[in-house]
Amino acid sequence: MRWPDWTPEFEYRIRIVLLAVAVLLCVALPxxxxxxxxxxxxxxxxxxxxxxxxxxxxxxxxxxxxxxENTVVSRFAAVPRSIGRPxxxxxxxxxxxxxxxxxxxTKDNVExxxxxxxxxxxxxxxxxxxxxxxxxxxxxxxxxxxxKIRQAADLFGSxxxxxxxxxxxxxxxxxxxxxxxNLTRSSRWAMTGALVAQLLLxxxxxxxxxxxxxxxxxxxxxxxxxxxxSRIIVQSLREPIAVLDQNLRVLMTNQAFGEFYGKPEAxxxxxxxxxxGEGSWEGPELHQRLLDVGARGRELxxxxxxHRSADGIERIVLVNARRMELSDDAELxxxxxxxxxxxxxxxxxxxxxxxxxxxxxxxxxxxxxxxxNRELESFSYSVSHDLRAPLRHIAGFSDKLGAHIxxxxxxxxxxxxxxxxxxxxxxxxxxxxxxxxxxxxxxxxRLEPVNMNALxxxxxxxxQSNIEGRAIDWQIAQLPVVMGDRAMLRRVWQNLISNAIKYxxxxxxxxxxxxxxxxxxxxxxxxxxDNGTGFDMAYAGKxxxxxxxxxxxxxxxxxxxGLANVRRVISRHGxxxxxxxxxxxxxxxxxxxxxxxxxxxxxxxxxxx
Amino acid sequence: MNRxxxxxxxxxxxxxxxxxxxxxxxxxxxxxxxxxxxxxxxxLDYLLCRGSFSGRGKGNPAVVLLDIKMPRLDGLEVLxxxxxxxxxxxxxxxxLSSSREESDLVHSWNLGVNAYVVKPVDVSQFFSAVQxxxxxxxxxxxxxxx
Numbered sequence: 001m002r003w004p005d006w007t008p009e010f011e012y013r014i015r016i017v018l019l020a021v022a023v024l025l026c027v028a029l030p031x032x033x034x035x036x037x038x039x040x041x042x043x044x045x046x047x048x049x050x051x052x053x054x055x056x057x058x059x060x061x062x063x064x065x066x067x068x069e070n071t072v073v074s075r076f077a078a079v080p081r082s083i084g085r086p087x088x089x090x091x092x093x094x095x096x097x098x099x100x101x102x103x104x105x106t107k108d109n110v111e112x113x114x115x116x117x118x119x120x121x122x123x124x125x126x127x128x129x130x131x132x133x134x135x136x137x138x139x140x141x142x143x144x145x146x147x148k149i150r151q152a153a154d155l156f157g158s159x160x161x162x163x164x165x166x167x168x169x170x171x172x173x174x175x176x177x178x179x180x181x182n183l184t185r186s187s188r189w190a191m192t193g194a195l196v197a198q199l200l201l202x203x204x205x206x207x208x209x210x211x212x213x214x215x216x217x218x219x220x221x222x223x224x225x226x227x228x229x230s231r232i233i234v235q236s237l238r239e240p241i242a243v244l245d246q247n248l249r250v251l252m253t254n255q256a257f258g259e260f261y262g263k264p265e266a267x268x269x270x271x272x273x274x275x276x277g278e279g280s281w282e283g284p285e286l287h288q289r290l291l292d293v294g295a296r297g298r299e300l301x302x303x304x305x306x307h308r309s310a311d312g313i314e315r316i317v318l319v320n321a322r323r324m325e326l327s328d329d330a331e332l333x334x335x336x337x338x339x340x341x342x343x344x345x346x347x348x349x350x351x352x353x354x355x356x357x358x359x360x361x362x363x364x365x366x367x368x369x370x371x372x373n374r375e376l377e378s379f380s381y382s383v384s385h386d387l388r389a390p391l392r393h394i395a396g397f398s399d400k401l402g403a404h405i406x407x408x409x410x411x412x413x414x415x416x417x418x419x420x421x422x423x424x425x426x427x428x429x430x431x432x433x434x435x436x437x438x439x440x441x442x443x444x445x446r447l448e449p450v451n452m453n454a455l456x457x458x459x460x461x462x463x464q465s466n467i468e469g470r471a472i473d474w475q476i477a478q479l480p481v482v483m484g485d486r487a488m489l490r491r492v493w494q495n496l497i498s499n500a501i502k503y504x505x506x507x508x509x510x511x512x513x514x515x516x517x518x519x520x521x522x523x524x525x526x527x528x529x530d531n532g533t534g535f536d537m538a539y540a541g542k543x544x545x546x547x548x549x550x551x552x553x554x555x556x557x558x559x560x561x562g563l564a565n566v567r568r569v570i571s572r573h574g575x576x577x578x579x580x581x582x583x584x585x586x587x588x589x590x591x592x593x594x595x596x597x598x599x600x601x602x603x604x605x606x607x608x609x
Numbered sequence: 610m611n612r613x614x615x616x617x618x619x620x621x622x623x624x625x626x627x628x629x630x631x632x633x634x635x636x637x638x639x640x641x642x643x644x645x646x647x648x649x650x651x652x653l654d655y656l657l658c659r660g661s662f663s664g665r666g667k668g669n670p671a672v673v674l675l676d677i678k679m680p681r682l683d684g685l686e687v688l689x690x691x692x693x694x695x696x697x698x699x700x701x702x703x704x705l706s707s708s709r710e711e712s713d714l715v716h717s718w719n720l721g722v723n724a725y726v727v728k729p730v731d732v733s734q735f736f737s738a739v740q741x742x743x744x745x746x747x748x749x750x751x752x753x754x755x
Contacts, residue, residue, distance in 0.1 A: 384708035385678045388730070392707065393625040396732035400629075428730045439711070 019205070026201040030194025037187035044180040051173035054105045054112075058169065061098040062162060065123060067091040069152075072130045075137050076145055088134055092127060099123070112168055119161040126156040240342040243324065246294040248273045248287070251326070251337060260309050260342065280307040290321055294338045297323040307342075315346040373442060380438045387431055395424035430547070433561035437546060440488060440568050450486045452479035452493075452526070456514055459493040466501050470510060477515035480524060480597045488569040495562035496528040496589050502556055503532030503587060516597070517590065523575065524595050529588040534581040543579050566591065615671035617643045617747055620652040620687065621705070622679040626728065630674070630705075633739035641671055641747045649682025653690060656697055669700045672723075672746035674739075677706045677713055685713070688720045699753070701746050705739075 071088040099120055106112040129152040136145035234241055240257035242250055249270040261277040273281045273290070286305065292298045300321035307315050319342055326337040398421040402414055456476060482489075497512070504510035510531065517525040535543070535550040542548040544567040549560040567577045570591045581587040617634065621627040627645055634643050646652045652673070654660035673691070677684040684704060691697040703724040704717050717725050726742065729735045 381708070381710055381712075384710050385706070388707045389623055389626065389728075392728060392730045392735070393623075393629075395730050396629055396735060397625065399732040425730055435710075443711070 026197040041183045047176040064094045122156045242340045244338040293321045318343040391424045472510040475513040500530035523592040531586040618670040618673045633736040637740040648679045649687045672701045
């Protein structure tokens, strides 16, 4: 069997059972004990009385005997019969009934009965002698009479029997009185004990009931406070709230409801909902839906309505309604009401509309933009295909022409053919660079974590053929992992590092440092520093332009697209690019990427060049 | 092994490119005849033995050298139709293009091209590229019996 859970309900039951047991112990048990005691006392007291009666009868018997004897003796002595003295027959006739009574009274005691029987025999013998003495006296035979009187006293002495009977009955009386006294005493104790126990029980019942009453008072006060708090909350809510009965009559509203529908005083009388808000609540569908809420508990969820509020503004509201039990007493049966809340979403609607308009604008712009992009795409596609073919033909056929005329032409002719061919090749590589630049600007951008150290190491390994036989001191700091497009960032490092290698080619010992510069904003500043030719800072503004070169092509080859590509990639990542340089001392190219490095990350401070 | 001589089909709209390619193949001294067509439609006509090529002998070319940008039907469309025709599915196709546009590369490989070569600007490089292609596909490469 499983024990029931220890709930308050269970505790209450246990308490009732305990109380019942206590009542039984303190009231019923003493009652039974006292009742029993009282019965015993009654009986004991009856026995005491009985003993007293036996004694009394016995004494009466003896008196009768003595009197009888006296009448005989008085006769004998010729004592004149005084007035009022009983005669022999009268006294003698009293004896037998008394015997009978005594015998009856001592029925309960065999011993006493035996003694009384013996006494009866003696008394009978004596009475017989007295009778004979009386006859003798009547016959004036005084001697015989005297003899018989003597014989009666000698033969039938009754004193011994009488004293035995009396002593026995006295003993009985004593014992019975003692028993009665004992019973009286114990009964007094039992009553006192019962009284004490009952007083204790009463006190504890009073204590418990007082405690429960105090608890109930506290709980009631708490409930009152809670109700008051909820009322204040409901009243101070800015959402209009109303409670309706099943017939859509307003039972209660909060302040916001009153303000919204122009009835600032709380509605006390039961107004119909339609009377509020100048027709805002009319309309058969809403009506039916609200009635359904009350009748079937079907919730009304975000029902949108256009309302004119008290300040005359057209508002969009969402109406929510649910069934709510109004009756305090569940036993009184169902008494459902409707809790109605109104949410003003006018501002939200307005914003939503604005957002939608903006979105439409944006979509149009995106459309235009992608149109432009498509055109750009097809432009670069056609450049890629159509512009290069003629260049290839110019280069190809000038080469073939050179081979064809061979030694027939002079050096000058060959030189001209060489210039044509070189120019075509150069134009081809310019187109190639431009196409790449354009591609970096429009190709899809895929963000992923990129380990910059790994990328730098890769790029240097890839450029190994360019640095064969060169003495380069590489100083590469610990670089962070950034979020970016790996292929594009590879392009950045490739351009910057190959530039550094290129512009230090005239140094005996090239020093190339790759590191991080301190930053106060939420960006990571990378730099590549070399001790190469550098440039005049006056032209620094041109450095990142397309096909902008600060050196002669004869000194350092290149088209001047590299840094333009770097700037484009970094811009697309949301970063910045700039350069610091000094002619013949070296160049430092900086670029930033959005993000921060953890404080524990080792950052090598760049030293001034 | 009795091996039939397959043709090399060159689809190229630019006369200059075609001339250089033909010169290069001629210099490679291959036994395979070179057929030059000037656009995609002609290329398909040749491959499917129809139109002006309805009378040609049976057999697929050893390799199709295909330019992308051509009048009427471009190279990618020709490639697509070849790959969906049962008897042209396995014919080797090499795209020979001026451009290295990423979209072209992706498209070509998705359609199952066998090689994609960007025409070098330098004439000697151009020659050696075309000759290498001819040597590889017409001489080294083996086909299953049809």
